[in-house]
Amino acid sequence: xxxxxxxxxxxxxxxxxxxxxxxxxxxxxxxxxxxxxxxxxxxxxxxxxxxxxxxxxxxxxxxxxxxxxxxxxxxxxxxxxxxxxxxxxxxxxxxxxxxxxxxxxxxxxxxxxxxxxxxxxxxxxxxxxxxxxxxxxxxxxxxxxxxxxxxxxxxxxxxxxxxxxxxxxxxxxxxxxxxxxxxxxxxxxxxxxxxxxxxxxxxxxxxxxxxxxxxxxxxxxxxxxxxxxxxxxxxxxxxxxxxxxxxxxxxxxxxxxxxxxxxxxxxxxxxxxxxxxxxxxxxxxxxxxxxxxxxxxxxxxxxxxxxxxxxxxxxxxxxxxxxxxxxxxxxxxxxxxxxxxxxxxxxxxxxxxxxxxxxxxxxxxx
Amino acid sequence: xxxxxxxxxxxxxxxxxxxxxxxxxxxxxxxxxxxxxxxxxxxxxxxxxxxxxxxxxxxxxxxxxxxxxxxxxxxxxxxxxxxxxxxxxxxxxxxxxxxxxxxxxxxxxxxxxxxxxxxxxxxxxxxxx
Numbered sequence: 001x002x003x004x005x006x007x008x009x010x011x012x013x014x015x016x017x018x019x020x021x022x023x024x025x026x027x028x029x030x031x032x033x034x035x036x037x038x039x040x041x042x043x044x045x046x047x048x049x050x051x052x053x054x055x056x057x058x059x060x061x062x063x064x065x066x067x068x069x070x071x072x073x074x075x076x077x078x079x080x081x082x083x084x085x086x087x088x089x090x091x092x093x094x095x096x097x098x099x100x101x102x103x104x105x106x107x108x109x110x111x112x113x114x115x116x117x118x119x120x121x122x123x124x125x126x127x128x129x130x131x132x133x134x135x136x137x138x139x140x141x142x143x144x145x146x147x148x149x150x151x152x153x154x155x156x157x158x159x160x161x162x163x164x165x166x167x168x169x170x171x172x173x174x175x176x177x178x179x180x181x182x183x184x185x186x187x188x189x190x191x192x193x194x195x196x197x198x199x200x201x202x203x204x205x206x207x208x209x210x211x212x213x214x215x216x217x218x219x220x221x222x223x224x225x226x227x228x229x230x231x232x233x234x235x236x237x238x239x240x241x242x243x244x245x246x247x248x249x250x251x252x253x254x255x256x257x258x259x260x261x262x263x264x265x266x267x268x269x270x271x272x273x274x275x276x277x278x279x280x281x282x283x284x285x286x287x288x289x290x291x292x293x294x295x296x297x298x299x300x301x302x303x304x305x306x307x308x309x310x311x312x313x314x315x316x317x318x319x320x321x322x323x324x325x326x327x328x329x330x331x332x333x334x335x336x337x338x339x340x341x342x343x344x345x346x347x348x349x350x351x352x353x354x355x356x357x358x359x360x361x362x363x364x365x366x
Numbered sequence: 367x368x369x370x371x372x373x374x375x376x377x378x379x380x381x382x383x384x385x386x387x388x389x390x391x392x393x394x395x396x397x398x399x400x401x402x403x404x405x406x407x408x409x410x411x412x413x414x415x416x417x418x419x420x421x422x423x424x425x426x427x428x429x430x431x432x433x434x435x436x437x438x439x440x441x442x443x444x445x446x447x448x449x450x451x452x453x454x455x456x457x458x459x460x461x462x463x464x465x466x467x468x469x470x471x472x473x474x475x476x477x478x479x480x481x482x483x484x485x486x487x488x489x490x491x492x493x494x495x
Contacts, residue, residue, distance in 0.1 A: 029403075033403075033458060292407045294427055294432070315429055316429055345432055
């Protein structure tokens with residue numbers, strides 16, 4: 001199967017990006033180096049094109065009731081101008097996807113993972129009531145750019161005429177214009193830094209990306225690819241669908257109990273999640289290598305030579321200065337502060353000592 | 367001085383460059399570093415260790431993957447590039463120059479089966495598709 005080109009594909013190539021297939025799209029992996037792009041986001045700012053993400057508008061008089069049944073978090077508490085992180089589950093509690101829900105004056109917008117887009121749409125369609133709710137897939141006409149890093153506000157503010165960006169709090173959003181382009185200005189991200197995500201029409205995205213980059217050059221902004229996005233989100237402890245959370249996992253053991261509101265009323269998967277909460281089997285932990293080596297997905301986590309679980313995401317934390325990983329272990333087998341081993345490579349004898357640490361691995365200076 | 371046209375490559379993407387006095391320098395190819403991406407750790411033998419042509423002598427680990435290193439020649443390790451061990455990004459920046467890995471005293475000749483720069487480029491080209 002050939003991958004689709006994102007609207008900014010030609011621009012990424014002009015900027016020297018190495019393109020890789022990801023979730024059915026040709027996406028920029030890196031422009032300069034993952035290390036440089038990671039540092040730029042931590043110290044200054046980096047600009048990501050994440051237009052592969054899917055956008056689904058949920059409208060109609062039954063939209064709120066529908067979303068309340070669809071997702072685990074409490075959409076009823078969401079005010080206009082707010083955003084909510086949540087998951088949606090099957091009846092058995094298995095995670096269909098993790099998503100953001102934005103509340104607009106008249107309707108809602110869900111932002112879903114590209115790799116899950118088709119399955120999500122099918123699932124969301126199956127949950128529809130007979131009338132009163134309309135789904136509109138806007139993924140193809142919508143682009144998503146993310147400016148992330150401590151200088152994001154300073155860089156974006158002069159480009160956003162009339163919009164008081166500083167007054168948009170974390171997990172809030174507002175319509176506005178950047179460089180004349182109508183956008184949704186959302187103070188969200190997937191890096192652990194301050195920053196903004198900008199949703200815009202696909203035809204305006206290239207000019208917007210180039211314009212922010214041109215303006216940001218003097219601030220040290222770099223275009224940043226999926227490689228840095230992965231090391232940044234891992235340090236920030238953000239789960240990645242397909243690795244850390246899947247249809248085979250439920251949100252409680254994934255450490256996402258905070259997005260599961262069992263007392264909000266009926267929703268798909270609630271019964272299974274009540275049971276999961278009452279009888280937990282697994283815990284989701286963070287580990288930090290004490291020596292050299294980089295943990296990778298599917299490598300075993302061991303205590304006293306016995307496997308207790310498996311890495312789901314692992315990489316090198318450039319800001320942590322060590323190999324880091326997240327994964328599931330048997331409940332109670334690896335308390336915080338304890339030492340475990342990771343089977344680092346294919347040779348089972350090659351094991352790295354690691355410490356169980358609290359997530360996130362990295363917290364931005366406040 | 368060394369002659370760049372005398373550099374030889376393995377099909378496992380290491381290079382060796384003969385130097386004066388029966389010595390040689392070993393590293394990984396620019397093609398290899400590009401494929402690996404950001405190099406994070408180098409696992410290299412110590413000075414005095416013995417290398418055998420075609421045998422594993424260490425590993426290079428990048429954000430993307432860990433790969434074993436295979437020696438293009440036999441010989442004794444005279445020097446390890448400590449600058450590369452402590453700051454492996456130099457391997458990405460200059461794999462066939464400042465990002466060299468080991469200096470060795472050659473045992474015998476450089477094996478005849480290794481690829482010259484032109485043959486290696488053709489091999490690397492076909493290898494990446």
